[in-house]
Amino acid sequence: MLTRHRGSSLSAAVLLSALLLTACGGGTASEGDGDGGDQSEAEQDQHQQEIEEAEAAREQALAGPSEAHREEAAQLVSELSLQQKAGQVLVGEYSSSDASDMAGLVQELHLAGAIVMGDNVPTSGQGADQPGADLAELETQLASIQAAAEERGYPAMISVDQEGGLVTRVGEPLTEWPAPMAYGAAAETLDGTGLTWQGHRFMGEELAELGFTASFAPNGDVTVGAADPTVGSRSFGSDPEAVAELSLSGIRGLAEGGLMGSVKHFPGHGSVTDDSHHTLPVQDASLEELRARDWVPFAESIEAGVPMIMMGHIDVPALDDGVPSSLSSAAYDELREMGHDGVVVTDALNMGAIADGYGPDQAPVMALEAGADLLLMPADVRGAHEAIVSAVESGELSQDRLDEAAERVVSLLLWQQDLEAGELDAGPGVQMPEVLRDHYLSQEEGLTEEEWLQDDAAEAESGSSEEAERRARSVAEQLAAASVTVVSGECGADQSEAGLQISGGTEQDQARLAAAAERAGVEVSGAGGTQVVLLGGDQPAAGGDVAVALDRPEALDGSAAPAQIALYGRTAESFDALIAVLQGAEAPGALPVAVGELEPGHSAC
Known part of the structure; x- marks a missing residue:
């Protein structure tokens, strides 16, 4: 089973993966790093403190906005008009591969940004049966959306649902990834956290290269197996602790690649038997049951610190009978009581669970009033914008609530901007501190520094996109073979x-x-x-x-x-x-979910 991840430090396995992937110069493991060698007790204590401080700095950098980001966001939001604030909590969608209309709305309504779905991805015409994505054209379209936000001083959110497996909006020639459940299957026999971290980092890097700033992944949903019609292989598995550890590794990997991630879908979509795309699922479990199963990944992610959590559309009678969680103040209160102080984004507001029962303009106001910070894909983004403005003007929605939401969103965007630019203690292009490299290399028996670092320094200097693609595909191959x-x-x-x-x-x-x-x-x-x-x-x-x-x-x-x-x-x-x-090769994977009478962890080998 996976080693449980506790506290705010990244696991040794994940940091060792960082050693393999991060560009590092020379330097060898310090003698005595593992046992103290000839160091005095005071020197050992100081060295250990340096290690802990370096770990904490890296973890804090990847976990989300700092206090400085929040203070800057508060100042920026204070200078916005009501109309601009209303736009700052909205993420719109568009209907073709031409993003010009979306860019116009981002500029006109001051939208937080846009989400890219499969229909928005230009194709290269490589063949009628298997057209590939035209990445150059996609990059141009995304740049046009980003350009619409230039005057703000911070970027727009260019987001996508990119989980791997069935939920892959941008396919080949980007690296294709197996379903998230593959990580759960591989985790029984291999380093699940490290492999999940690596896969999500490479996924994030490739998306960031195109101009994306956010991916609504990974899934923190704990699936119950065959009775779950929606999540299935999108989940890491049915063990809450395993899902918790892999979810955190996934969102950290995305951050290391430069992207905002979002653990989803609170209060847990893996144990309901209806699909919220079409209707409103009812979660009949008690709060005690939910806290012991569905909420474990969210609670542990919050404990470690994550930038964003997605609120699903689920009726939880134990919280707020008859009300979708995305419109329920009780559901948002639960997340805040767990300690989450970052952004809470709604699941798409055009889904059947919301669109069929609530007005397209009123639902965004209700979600915002209940505690949402970012409103994803309202059925009519212009109508939602007008409704928010009217609600504040009439007193239906407080100005303070809108300000709070806008400040959280802007601080998130400021953090991602610094993360991607390499201005924090972790993220794209940021070298791991030597004290951590030395420490973790010294803990890994049987591996030399050369074996871990290989020729990373030379490869980093070359900046080869071909090399980055090779590494990503190598991890994808490892994942497929291990699962x-x-x-x-x-x-x-x-x-x-x-x-x-x-x-x-x-x-x-x-x-x-x-x-x-x-x-x-x-x-x-x-x-x-x-x-x-x-x-x-x-x-x-x-x-x-x-x-x-x-x-x-x-x-x-x-x-x-x-x-x-x-x-x-x-x-x-x-x-x-x-x-x-x-052909007779080893099959090292194990079931991460029950199949009939076969329990999770089963393998015939």
């Missing part, structure tokens, strides 16, 4: 010798598996060989020799296939990992 789980069947058996037949999944899934087979020298034919059935697509899937769950491992429950494998992803790297296992 693949044999749920039933013989381990280490070569099931590919007679070739493969492939069915199920989508056309792209089949094409990617066939390509992986070709790379490995495995024949794919229409008849004969091992029948591999891909579960989770738009084609019928039944029977077969090997059933492969592409997303949720629960899809394997009830399968009659003698061999069953959970893959947790549809990336090229995932299919390479699958072929390797079919």
Whole structure:
């Protein structure tokens, strides 16, 4: 199981990952770092204090705005008009790959920023079946939105839902990542925190390079498995403590890459049986049950410090019967009582749970009054803006509440600006202090500094984007290989010798598996060989020799296939990992969620 993460210090595993990824110059591990050597007791105490201070400084830098950011934000907001303040708590959406209208709204209404969805990503026309993202054009469009905020003195929020797996708005040629549940599957046998940190850092770096400043990830939802229709493989798993540790590692990784992250969706979307995109789910658990399960990842993230938490649309009778949490002051009060003093952003206000029961203009006012700071995707951003202004003018919404929300948002934007610019004690391009490098290298038996640092200094000097891409894909490969789980069947058996037949999944899934087979020298034919059935697509899937769950491992429950494998992803790297296992390679992953009668942690190997 994962080592529980407590307090405000990053785990040793995560900091060791930083050593591997951060550009570092020379310097060797100090003699006696591990046992004190010939140092006097006073020198050892001072050295330990230096280590703790360096850890605390890095952690504070990644956790969110400082007091200086808050003070600057208060001054900036005090100079805004009511109309500008109303815009500063809104994130709008747009409907095409042309962002010019969105940029106009950001400037006119002083919006906090915009969110990019799949339809907003220009395509390169690489092929009708698999068009790739036109990253150069996307970067140009995002820059036009950012330019609309130039006069403010701080950036607009250019946000995206980029979790990996099913929720990936910007795909190839960016690195594709397996579903978040892959981290949970890999965590049973490998360093879950370090791998999660690395994956999210690289994801953040690639997005930041394009002009994004925020990603609404990771999911802190604890899934209950098959009864959960919405989150599924978007969750790290069903163990609250494991989800807590991986969530924190994920949001820290995003910050190290330069992005604001957001742990979501409080009060927990993984244990309700309806989808808030379409209706209002009801969470019937008691507060005691919620605090022992769903709220553990949020409470531990708040304890460590995170910049932003997303409030979901869930009716929790134990808090506020009949009221969506995103519109409930009791839900926001819970987060504040846990200690969160950063931004609380709503889930999209155009979702069915809100849009069908509340007016498109009134819902944003209600959310703001209840305690939200940032209002995401109102059904009509102009109408929401006007409604907020009117509510303050009429006294329905207090000016103080609007000021408080705007100040939190601006302080967040100021923090991200400094983070990305390398002006804090951690973040993109910021070298880890030598005292920490030496300390953690000395704690890792059997590894030399050269093995950890490799040739990072030379690579950093070259600034090679190709090298950054290589590293990201290397981590994606490690994750795919570490998470693949044999749920039933013989381990280490070569099931590919007679070739493969492939069915199920989508056309792209089949094409990617066939390509992986070709790379490995495995024949794919229409008849004969091992029948591999891909579960989770738009084609019928039944029977077969090997059933492969592409997303949720629960899809394997009830399968009659003698061999069953959970893959947790549809990336090229995932299919390479699958072929390797079919050829007899080790499958080190373990189930992070129950599948039928099989408990979390199960592996047939």
